[in-house]
Amino acid sequence: MANPTAKAEFHSEAELKRIKAKDIEAMTRLVNTYTHELFNASLGLGFSETDSRDLVQNVWLTIFEKIQNFEGRSHIxxxxxxxxxxxxxxHRRENSKASASEQIEQLVDSRFDEKGHWHKPPVNPEEFALGAEKAFVIKHCLEGLNTSQRTAFYLKEVQGEDSHRICEVLEVSISNLGVLLYRARNFLRECIESKLEAKPEQESRK
Incomplete structure (x- = not known):
């Protein structure tokens, strides 16, 4: 994550004016400060290194085009x-991945009633060994989250981002963010649990 000094600098009125004026030095500082973080965030959202580089490049192109729209009410x-x-x-829509995400979202939605409660509450997954197998299972399950859930989960659990800032990013209310995180966590828990339960059965058949 960007260091606190950089965060404070980019929140200052003087620096924001330089950025909005597309001052070369100010824009260079902005790019140098956040490129790596944006790239890691893209990887965290499940994109390949190549796609992540393209996404980050598109972010900066958009910034250069739309920076005048930034009103400074939130952090840059x-x-x-x-x-x-x-x-x-x-990107997901352009690559025909949106339909798959929607199917996953429908699957998750089918597990909740109209009040957002589980039809069948998940059980806690058993503790399992750390290492490559765990990483593979988690990565596989993360791919099952739709973009909104994955972004919310990544920013909150990996980046440790403040809830209000996540709401600004996703353009959702605090209550909606709570639903996204609740569904993401429980989907991951059920997914991991199912993978762990399947492994002993497979081994017993050998």
């Missing part, structure tokens, strides 16, 4: 992640 970082989130959604 939230503005950047908001663009990344929208570009990620566009």
């Amino acid at each position: 970082r939230s503005f950047l992640f908001g663009i990344l989130y929208r570009k990620a959604k566009e």
Whole structure:
């Protein structure tokens, strides 16, 4: 994550004016400060290194074109992640991945009633060994989340981002963010649990 000094600098009125004026030095500082973080966030959203580089490049192109629209009411970082989130959604649609995400979302929705409660509450998954197998299972299950859920989960659980800033990025209310995180966590828990339960059965057949 960007260091606190950089965050404070980009939130200052003077620096924001330089950025909005497309001052070369100010824009260079902005790019140098957040490129790596945006790239890691793209990887965290499930994109390949190649796609992540393209997404980050598109974010900066959009910034150069749309920076005048930034009103400074939120931190510039939230503005950047908001663009990344929208570009990620566009990328998935362009690559015909949106339909798969919608199917997953429907699957998750089918597990909840109208009040957002589980039809069948999940059980806690058993502890399992750390290492490559765990990483593979988690990665596989993360791919089952739709873009909104994955972004919310990544920003909250991996980046440790403040809930209000995540809401700014996703353009959702606090209550809607809570639903996204609740569904993401429980989907992951059920997914991991099912993978762990399947493994002993497969081994017993050998």
